[in-house]
Amino acid sequence: MKIVLTTHGSRGDIQPILALSLLLRDARHDVVLAGPPENRTWVESNSIRFCPVGHNFMAFVAKYPDVYTLRPAPAILRFLKRETIEQFETFPALFKGVDLVLAASLSFGAASVCEKMGIAYRFIAFCPQVFPSAHHPAVYAKDHTRSRRWNRMTWRLDRLADRLLFRPMINRCRRAIRLSPLRESGLEHMLGNNPILAADEILAPLPDDVTRSVTRVGNLQLPQGNTLSAGIRQFLDDGRPPIYVALAACPITTAS
Numbered sequence: 406m407k408i409v410l411t412t413h414g415s416r417g418d419i420q421p422i423l424a425l426s427l428l429l430r431d432a433r434h435d436v437v438l439a440g441p442p443e444n445r446t447w448v449e450s451n452s453i454r455f456c457p458v459g460h461n462f463m464a465f466v467a468k469y470p471d472v473y474t475l476r477p478a479p480a481i482l483r484f485l486k487r488e489t490i491e492q493f494e495t496f497p498a499l500f501k502g503v504d505l506v507l508a509a510s511l512s513f514g515a516a517s518v519c520e521k522m523g524i525a526y527r528f529i530a531f532c533p534q535v536f537p538s539a540h541h542p543a544v545y546a547k548d549h550t551r552s553r554r555w556n557r558m559t560w561r562l563d564r565l566a567d568r569l570l571f572r573p574m575i576n577r578c579r580r581a582i583r584l585s586p587l588r589e590s591g592l593e594h595m596l597g598n599n600p601i602l603a604a605d606e607i608l609a610p611l612p613d614d615v616t617r618s619v620t621r622v623g624n625l626q627l628p629q630g631n632t633l634s635a636g637i638r639q640f641l642d643d644g645r646p647p648i649y650v651a652l653a654a655c656p657i658t659t660a661s
Contacts, residue, residue: 410507418440421509424625443463469481482570489578505525506525528600530604533602
């Protein structure tokens with residue numbers, strides 16, 4: 406199959422899709438990964454073809470460390486609008502002759518372009534928080550420790566923002582390629598039918614109030630090439646298995 410994988414965001418949005426690209430390539434599929442241009446060298450060093458889409462994502466977010474406040478909201482909306490328009494302009498040529506498109510993160514234009522071109526489409530989520538639920542707030546909310554009433558309120562605000570800001574932007578792009586306007590929310594459209602949840606089942610359970618059909622797979626990881634020293638191996642072999650705790654971006658080395 407000829408498959409395009411498209412994602413947009415930080416390294417946390419790119420690396421799982423790169424891992425999936427490697428798996429698909431090794432299964433003899435024809436694979437192209439599309440994403441922010443700053444990832445070209447890294448992706449191509451893994452022998453995966455890369456197509457730059459949009460502008461440098463990390464250069465943009467570096468300007469706004471206070472992303473969870475209202476101050477950068479206008480700049481973020483302008484950036485997302487620009488990126489979405491470019492996706493609608495770039496994807497038709499990129500998707501030509503493709504059998505399947507796998508989209509993730511901020512690939513807002515992929516679902517509509519696939520709809521226009523009659524191409525199979527699936528969305529890949531890296532955590533359950535993209536699915537509306539009373540068990541967690543909407544993705545823009547920083548605090549995940551508050552009540553279910555608070556969580557429901559954030560999703561109501563999310564639907565309002567979608568109706569006033571996000572869906573009109575998508576619909577303008579859809580009109581440009583002669584598609585009818587969305588009746589569902591932009592999030593529902595992006596998730597599509599039977600989205601894929603690529604996350605550990607124990608660490609990231611799917612809330613029981615998510616009613617849509619979701620396909621669960623494990624978290625997507627790049628191949629680990631590290632080897633353990635003799636001292637670490639002896640430590641692991643002596644006594645009961647240890648408990649490993651990692652914080653933030655600490656790498657985890659596993660024994661083969």
